Every structure is written in structure tokens, then in C-alpha cells.
Amino acid sequence: MRLGLRLFFAFFLINGLAAFFVLRVFMVEIKPSVRKVTEDTLVETAYALAALASPDLASGQLQPGKNSQFRQQLTGYTQRPIQAWIWDTRKTTLDMRITVTDAQGMVLFDSDGKDECADYSRWRDVYLTLRGEYGARTTRAVKDDESSSVMHVSAPIMVDGRIAGVLTASKPSRSVQKIVDGAERKILRGGLLFVLLSAGVGCAVTLWFVAHVRRLRRYAQQVQAPTLNEALHPDQASPALAVPQMPGELGELALAMDTMRKRLEGRDYIEGYVRALTHELKSPVAAIRGAGELLQEDLPAQDREMFARQVVDQSLRLQNLIDQLLQLSRLEQRQQLDKSHSCSLMDCTQQAIQALNGHASQRGITLQLQGVDSTGPWEAGLIVLAISNLLQNALDFSPDGSCITATLAPHRITISDQGPGVPETMLARLGERFLTTPRPNGERSGTGLGLSIVTRIMHLHGGYMSVRNLHPGLAVSLDFAPEK
Structure with missing residues (x-):
């Protein structure tokens, strides 16, 4: 019952x-x-x-x-x-x-x-x-x-x-x-009325109490620590939970549950990060250790140069991983944006293109910008970071001599490339921390944090990231909430 x-x-x-x-x-x-x-x-x-x-x-x-x-x-x-x-x-x-x-x-x-x-x-x-x-x-x-x-x-x-x-x-x-x-008739009528009123009061008190208990239950069921599988869209992510306002002991219970939630979130957040980071560090650390042990032996100059280059590459990979983890951690700790200045998507995109234009030129890849500009109460530094990550991701998957296009529309920017795209089964998972897909050359590179950073930036701006295959190529769109 x-x-x-x-x-x-x-x-x-x-x-x-x-x-x-x-x-x-x-x-x-x-x-x-x-x-x-x-x-x-x-x-x-x-x-x-x-x-x-x-x-x-x-x-x-x-x-x-x-x-x-x-x-x-x-x-x-x-x-x-x-x-x-x-x-x-x-x-x-x-x-x-x-x-x-x-x-x-x-x-x-x-x-x-x-x-x-x-x-x-x-x-x-x-x-x-x-x-x-x-x-x-x-x-x-x-x-x-x-x-x-x-x-x-x-x-x-x-x-x-x-x-x-x-x-x-x-x-x-x-x-x-x-x-x-x-x-006796009057007393019986009064008694019947008393029983009916008691039933009404009991029903009202029960509904009131059960409604508050159900609010507490929903709050407890919705309480989740940050996971490593963030959704791409805000409506798919768990919204920020407000502590239910209740009188008396029920209110104290709600506050106690909120305190417990915060403690559990902190613990689970750290545990999840430690597990994922440990998993990601195993490969480069093992590669560096193996190369270091081999370098201790008497090797031909060609082999020594190869293993030394491997140590440097894996060290750079570790450094990149640490930098992006710190960057993502700072983003996740932020609760609000600096909206004191208006931001232009055209300007932010141009800054990101200029920063990556040299690397693209080395491979003969053209970075194009087209569309109409739009402005909003966005934080320019974060927007440049999000667009840079999308462009870098497109460069990693684009063949030499291809073209990467940044298309602007009102409160939207779309980065499309001419690479192999992503398997349909993995489209919904893009944005998960440490999720990487094989490069065209078959190598597994990157940290798997670039799109996670983009997703978090869009959450902070009240927008979302969407991904679709172009056959060939992949298009990633960032939709920003218009200014109210």
C-alpha cells in the first residue's frame, strides 16, 4: 500500500x-x-x-x-x-x-x-x-x-x-x-458531518504531505554526480536542481539531502576523472617506458632517433591531455559567463582561423569563412576556444588539399570538412570525455576532450552542439540562444 x-x-x-x-x-x-x-x-x-x-x-x-x-x-x-x-x-x-x-x-x-x-x-x-x-x-x-x-x-x-x-x-x-x-438525530448529523470533514481534512493533509514527500523523492531520484557522458543538448542533460522549499522538518531533510548530494557529486566527480585519466595515461606512459628502456641499450642511430621521437610525441600527448583536462575542469567549475561585452561570431571565427591557418597551409587545406555575422551576450574567449577545437578536429580528419568551411548564420556557426565522417552509431556519443575515433591514417591520436570542452562551453551559453554526416565529411553546428 x-x-x-x-x-x-x-x-x-x-x-x-x-x-x-x-x-x-x-x-x-x-x-x-x-x-x-x-x-x-x-x-x-x-x-x-x-x-x-x-x-x-x-x-x-x-x-x-x-x-x-x-x-x-x-x-x-x-x-x-x-x-x-x-x-x-x-x-x-x-x-x-x-x-x-x-x-x-x-x-x-x-x-x-x-x-x-x-x-x-x-x-x-x-x-x-x-x-x-x-x-x-x-x-x-x-x-x-x-x-x-x-x-x-x-x-x-x-x-x-x-x-x-x-x-x-x-x-x-x-x-x-x-x-x-x-x-439524537442532530448528534448523528453532526457526527456524520464531523466524519466527512475529518475525511476531507485527512485527505488534504495527506495530499499535502505526500506531495512534499514526492518532491523529495523526485529530488533524490534526479540527484546525479557529474558523469563522463555529458549530453550534447541541454534538454538531454540533467538540469540544475533547486532544493525543494518545504516547511519544518521536511525542509531540513531537503537541505540535508542537498548537502549529501554535493558531497557525493564531489566524490563521484573525482573518482570518474581518476578512472578515465588513469585509462588514458596508461598507453603514453607505457610507450615512454618502453622507449626509455630500449634507449638504455646500444641501438643503431636510426632506431635511437625513432624511440627518442616516440618519447617526445608521447610526452606532448601527455602535456596536451593535462592542459585540456585543466581547461575542462575550469569550465565545469564555472557557473556563469561574463556578459558585460557583446560578442561577434565573425570576429571569433576569424581569430580561430588565423591561429590554425599556418598548420592548415602545411597540408594544403583551405579554411573558408562565409555567411552573415551575429552578435550576442557571449564570452568571446570561450567562443574562440570552441571554434578552435572544432577546426582542429576537422584538420585532424581532413585529407590533404581539402577544404574546411565555417558557415555563419544568425546565432549559429557550422564547421564542415571533407573527411571520412563518423559512423552513425557513434554520432550520439560525440562529446563524451576521452572518446576518440580512428584517424584516416588508422592512428589513434588526440585526447578525446576537444568536443567535451565545446559541449561544456555551449552548456554555459545555453546553447547546444549538433553533429551530422555529409557523405563525405562531417558538419558540427553550434547553436546559441538568442538574447532575451
Whole structure:
């Protein structure tokens, strides 16, 4: 199960359990609480009516068949019409029953007129009240029907400081059940709304957290140390990664990952360079060592001259390799260009041609410049270096007496030669460090860093290098980003 689903289900489970227990407490407490309030009201009502019944009981006017003032006022009062709104509950009937018993528990008055002359002395409420205690009971009219229960609360009728009778106020549970049912419905609706809101909040929190975690994951997946296989185009290379901006501990984790990335980049960068450089140094070092060992022996002058020339050639190769490595290293450490001056591609190309014109003339190779000039916020020294490397690479592969053409276009320069070109399978790899291809004479020369330097210069300028075969020949184009 994915992290987001786990977090959402955990959040929903916790909130669901909390809502369940809270709702359960409320639901369990509603009915007892309503009954407590009802009983409290009945207690006050019973004591108030007991005080009103005391004079008639003392004078004997409450006996059955006699028309006392108390009887006149309460007999049939429940039949009176009533329209009352208690909050959101409508009340249309009066359902409180009033009974009065004498000191022996015999019913003297019943507001419903049902149980007069009945013996209530054994009912708990009457029995306890006659003994001077608090008397109350709840009795079901139908044994198996909870809704038929009736609450009875009794109060003593005092005459001359003694208990002369008991007044009981009774109220059926169904009269307050509507209030209980309405409260339960409200609580259930509120609980459902709470669960839905909790689910929404949980979903939002989960999405927020998972989104940040995914940003960290993408950042971690994209973190790569510099490799020896740089892409030719910027959109093929790994873009510079920005540290994700996140709050709290997630932000601290992102910074820690960025610190780790920088350390890994430095370590892997050095390891890659060391491996590649070691591989490139093996051949010239072995050649120099072999030639040096042979020079220690007594050799003919011709052989001695050949081995001495080999030592010089391999030393020059090593020197060239070191120089280009330092040059590439400096380029890779640079993060921005000097854009204080505008640069002309025509001027840069002319400088590069002038520097290599002598070497080209020795082999009868013509260096041509054509096209229209364009300028931009480029660094002239780096542009001259890139064009010089392309021209030098073209000279190495061009046959004697051929022509190398530098064609200028808006924000573009193309160097094309008339050499053998490059196998199609290797076109995509041109620009990798230390990648060399066989020269027309079958020799393996060069350092394999020239096009890497060009690629890095184009990356710094926001442009790219593209290569294509001409059959015969090879065309290398440098495309610069136009000034914004």
C-alpha cells in the first residue's frame, strides 16, 4: 500500500474511532440527561402543588366526591388546548398526571379520574415519601415496552408539621422521547458531518504531505554526480536542481539531502576523472617506458632517433591531455559567463582561423569563412576556444588539399570538412570525455576532450552542439540562444 493511502486510512481510522466514542458518549448520555432534567422539573412541580393541596387536605375537601377548589382547578386540565413551541419541538398536549393520597396511601384525587380510592401505599414513591424520604419511581405501563414507562415523583403534603398525604406528579417518557429523538438525530448529523470533514481534512493533509514527500523523492531520484557522458543538448542533460522549499522538518531533510548530494557529486566527480585519466595515461606512459628502456641499450642511430621521437610525441600527448583536462575542469567549475561585452561570431571565427591557418597551409587545406555575422551576450574567449577545437578536429580528419568551411548564420556557426565522417552509431556519443575515433591514417591520436570542452562551453551559453554526416565529411553546428 502506498504511503498516501496508509496515512489517509490511519488519519481516517483515528478520527473515526474518536468520532465513534464521542458520539457513543453523547448518545448514551442524552436519555439519562433528559430524564434528569424532567425529574428535576417534576420535583419542583410536585412540591409546589403539594403546598397548594395542603389546605384542602387539611379541611377534608379532597375526599372523593367532594368538589374542592384544588379538584376544580386540576380536574381535566389535560384536555385544555395548547400550542407551544419548545425550541424546535411542537407541544400540543398536556400529559402530566397529578394524584393525591392520604396518610394511608389511599388515592383521594386523580387528575385523570382513574384510580381514586385505589391503594397506592405499596408504590415505592408513595411509600418512601410517607416515611419522610425522597420518593420516585419509573414504571412501565406495558411490561416489554420501554416507551410506555412513566416517571413518578412524589412530594409530602404537610399539615401542622406532619405528613398528612402525598402528591405525585407523573409524566410519561413518550412526552420527552421526541426531544431525545430530535437530539439524537442532530448528534448523528453532526457526527456524520464531523466524519466527512475529518475525511476531507485527512485527505488534504495527506495530499499535502505526500506531495512534499514526492518532491523529495523526485529530488533524490534526479540527484546525479557529474558523469563522463555529458549530453550534447541541454534538454538531454540533467538540469540544475533547486532544493525543494518545504516547511519544518521536511525542509531540513531537503537541505540535508542537498548537502549529501554535493558531497557525493564531489566524490563521484573525482573518482570518474581518476578512472578515465588513469585509462588514458596508461598507453603514453607505457610507450615512454618502453622507449626509455630500449634507449638504455646500444641501438643503431636510426632506431635511437625513432624511440627518442616516440618519447617526445608521447610526452606532448601527455602535456596536451593535462592542459585540456585543466581547461575542462575550469569550465565545469564555472557557473556563469561574463556578459558585460557583446560578442561577434565573425570576429571569433576569424581569430580561430588565423591561429590554425599556418598548420592548415602545411597540408594544403583551405579554411573558408562565409555567411552573415551575429552578435550576442557571449564570452568571446570561450567562443574562440570552441571554434578552435572544432577546426582542429576537422584538420585532424581532413585529407590533404581539402577544404574546411565555417558557415555563419544568425546565432549559429557550422564547421564542415571533407573527411571520412563518423559512423552513425557513434554520432550520439560525440562529446563524451576521452572518446576518440580512428584517424584516416588508422592512428589513434588526440585526447578525446576537444568536443567535451565545446559541449561544456555551449552548456554555459545555453546553447547546444549538433553533429551530422555529409557523405563525405562531417558538419558540427553550434547553436546559441538568442538574447532575451
